[in-house]
Amino acid sequence: MNEYRWEELALGLKHEFEATFTEEMARSFAEISGDVNPLHVDRDYAVSAGFSGPVLFGMMTSSLYSRLVGVYLPGKYALLQGIDLDFNAPVIAGEKLIVQGEIVFMTEAYRRMEIKANIRKENGKLVSKALIRVGMHD
Amino acid sequence: MPDLLPEIQDIFRDIFDEESLVITRESNASNVADWDSLAHVNLVTAIEKKYKIKFALAELQELKNVGDMIDLIEKKLAEK
Numbered sequence: 001m002n003e004y005r006w007e008e009l010a011l012g013l014k015h016e017f018e019a020t021f022t023e024e025m026a027r028s029f030a031e032i033s034g035d036v037n038p039l040h041v042d043r044d045y046a047v048s049a050g051f052s053g054p055v056l057f058g059m060m061t062s063s064l065y066s067r068l069v070g071v072y073l074p075g076k077y078a079l080l081q082g083i084d085l086d087f088n089a090p091v092i093a094g095e096k097l098i099v100q101g102e103i104v105f106m107t108e109a110y111r112r113m114e115i116k117a118n119i120r121k122e123n124g125k126l127v128s129k130a131l132i133r134v135g136m137h138d
Numbered sequence: 139m140p141d142l143l144p145e146i147q148d149i150f151r152d153i154f155d156e157e158s159l160v161i162t163r164e165s166n167a168s169n170v171a172d173w174d175s176l177a178h179v180n181l182v183t184a185i186e187k188k189y190k191i192k193f194a195l196a197e198l199q200e201l202k203n204v205g206d207m208i209d210l211i212e213k214k215l216a217e218k
Contacts, residue, residue, distance in 0.1 A: 105187065
């Protein structure tokens with residue numbers, strides 16, 4: 001886990017990591033969230049709807065933005081304060097995802113930054129994009 | 139310098155997601171609903187972005203209302 005302090009952060013600082021979700025993870029997310037829509041947890045239903053497998057929850061893949069902030073950028077001292085999010089393409093369980101984030105604005109007076117982030121598939125296809133507002137705690 | 143109040147009001151309407159919100163120079167955190175600390179940070183960030191200026195914490199702590207904020211913005215724009 002990164003432990004950036006405010007003084008160590010700067011515009012343009014970037015981090016990137018990879019992640020993959022399984023069907024079992026999707027079932028766990030359905031249990032946690034209570035969203036039991038079959039598109040996400042029933043393979044046969046998802047295939048009949050025209051997908052190659054269960055479609056991962058958008059809020060599940062977007063949880064990677066929480067990891068981006070809480071583990072990488074800035075890491076330990078992060079306080080996630082807000083996020084503007086757009087979903088651009090569905091993700092099927094098993095597909096590798098690449099998460100990227102970059103600090104694009106810093107409000108010095110309140111030690112709050114904005115991170116422009118996106119999640120893409122290995123082929124570069126945009127899955128989602130986000131503008132994340134992050135404060136710091138001591 | 140043009141009156142900044144209409145532009146500031148637009149920023150408030152965007153941050154508070156309230157299209158009919160009316161802001162005056164006397165508006166402050168006690169008479170605008172939902173103006174909490176997080177909304178305040180969002181306001182300051184939006185103003186810094188729009189006018190390409192930076193505030194110091196001490197400057198912000200002296201502000202009593204929107205009128206004070208507008209005066210501070212105008213001062214910083216004049217110094218640019």
